[in-house]
Amino acid sequence: MRIGVIGGGAWGTALAQVAARGGSEEVLLWAREAQVVESVNLRHRNDLFLPQVPLSPSIRATRELGDLADMQALLVVAPAQHVRAVLSETPVGDTPLVLCAKGIEAGTKLLVGEVAHQVAPRAPLAVLSGPTFAHEVAAGKPTAVTLACEDEGLRTRLAERLAGPAFRTYGSGDLVGAEIGGAVKNVLAIACGVVEGAGLGLNARAALIARGFAEMTRFGLARGAQAETLTGLSGLGDLVLTCSSTNSRNFSLGLGLGQGKQAAALMADRKTVAEGAFTAPVLREAARDAGIDMPVTRAVNDLLEGAPVARVIEELLSRPLREELQ
Ligand SMILES: NC(=O)C1=CN([C@@H]2O[C@H](COP(=O)(O)OP(=O)(O)OC[C@H]3O[C@@H](n4cnc5c(N)ncnc54)[C@H](O)[C@@H]3O)[C@@H](O)[C@H]2O)C=CC1
Numbered sequence: 001m002r003i004g005v006i007g008g009g010a011w012g013t014a015l016a017q018v019a020a021r022g023g024s025e026e027v028l029l030w031a032r033e034a035q036v037v038e039s040v041n042l043r044h045r046n047d048l049f050l051p052q053v054p055l056s057p058s059i060r061a062t063r064e065l066g067d068l069a070d071m072q073a074l075l076v077v078a079p080a081q082h083v084r085a086v087l088s089e090t091p092v093g094d095t096p097l098v099l100c101a102k103g104i105e106a107g108t109k110l111l112v113g114e115v116a117h118q119v120a121p122r123a124p125l126a127v128l129s130g131p132t133f134a135h136e137v138a139a140g141k142p143t144a145v146t147l148a149c150e151d152e153g154l155r156t157r158l159a160e161r162l163a164g165p166a167f168r169t170y171g172s173g174d175l176v177g178a179e180i181g182g183a184v185k186n187v188l189a190i191a192c193g194v195v196e197g198a199g200l201g202l203n204a205r206a207a208l209i210a211r212g213f214a215e216m217t218r219f220g221l222a223r224g225a226q227a228e229t230l231t232g233l234s235g236l237g238d239l240v241l242t243c244s245s246t247n248s249r250n251f252s253l254g255l256g257l258g259q260g261k262q263a264a265a266l267m268a269d270r271k272t273v274a275e276g277a278f279t280a281p282v283l284r285e286a287a288r289d290a291g292i293d294m295p296v297t298r299a300v301n302d303l304l305e306g307a308p309v310a311r312v313i314e315e316l317l318s319r320p321l322r323e324e325l326q
């Protein structure tokens with residue numbers, strides 16, 4: 001199966017490395033930046049987004065989406081807010097798309113899979129998501145992901161093509177569940193960073209992970225996710241990873257907010273993406289539309305909009321007491 005990767009950021013590059021299988025398979029990586037294409041092709045590195053890892057020489061990079069025309073599967077790894085634009089210019093046809101971005105589209109409130117279906121209605125869809133820091137995957141450290149696809153035959157072919165000794169895929173038929181975990185955990189990771197930045201302690205972080213997971217579950221079930229998917233790698237697994245490490249861009253953004261810095265300043269000159277900052281407002285809106293209570297998500301939005309940390313925390317803690325299982 002010839003694999004193309006759309007998106008030459010850290011995660012697209014790491015997945016290209018996985019698909020290259022140590023150099024025994026050719027992989028075509030589409031990147032937006034000339035610097036990425038040049039460094040991958042000439043030096044087998046991604047100097048801009050994943051500088052620390054040497055890449056397989058069998059990964060070739062291009063800036064032309066048209067070059068992806070004869071691929072047998074495409075991994076979609078552009079940031080969620082750009083998937084529509086990039087896919088619109090890609091010759092997808094009925095090539096399977098494996099969605100690897102984590103977010104919800106602003107304005108439409110659609111999951112990435114729903115966006116892909118609108119743009120490329122003939123393409124079979126799969127979702128690959130889980131606790132996966134790109135630099136660890138690219139370095140060959142053991143990692144496990146959810147690989148969701150309704151078509152069992154395609155799911156098996158993709159698993160056989162992508163899985164390796166240090167990259168385990170766990171199959172699922174629940175695309176929506178696999179997507180919602182990754183999208184919502186990015187917002188919750190910002191909140192966990194705030195807890196760290198504001199020095200609120202480890203009890204608070206554990207409480208936030210558990211209550212944040214309750215929010216993810218309420219939202220996920222309302223959108224048709226299966227509870228078991230949300231407790232799996234792409235939900236709880238990824239939540240735990242990104243809520244416990246400054247390697248997470250979302251956690252780091254929250255850390256700065258918790259220290260009293262302004263979101264605009266923290267976002268101003270970063271070239272890497274903190275998806276949670278873009279998902280937070282649309283998640284708040286989608287939850288409000290559906291009548292789903294998501295207090296942590298609201299608090300993250302307040303902070304992103306410049307509310308003082310002490311006030312937001314005070315508001316969160318002074319809400320009326322409630323039953324845990326409500
Ligand atoms: N980095 C990681 O460890 C992981 C990232 N992801 C997800 O993968 C997706 C991509 O993230 P990364 O590869 O980490 O990105 P990155 O932060 O390393 O790089 C930014 C990416 O955004 C792209 N970009 C910026 N403006 C764009 C535009 N106008 N149109 C199209 N692309 C544009 C850049 O070309 C680059 O590929 C995100 O949804 C992220 O949540 C998922 C799992 C792990």
Ligand SMILES: O=C(CO)COP(=O)(O)O
Nearest residue numbers: 130131132133248249250
């Ligand atoms: O999704 C990720 C790990 O699974 C990466 O998290 P960040 O985008 O917060 O760095």
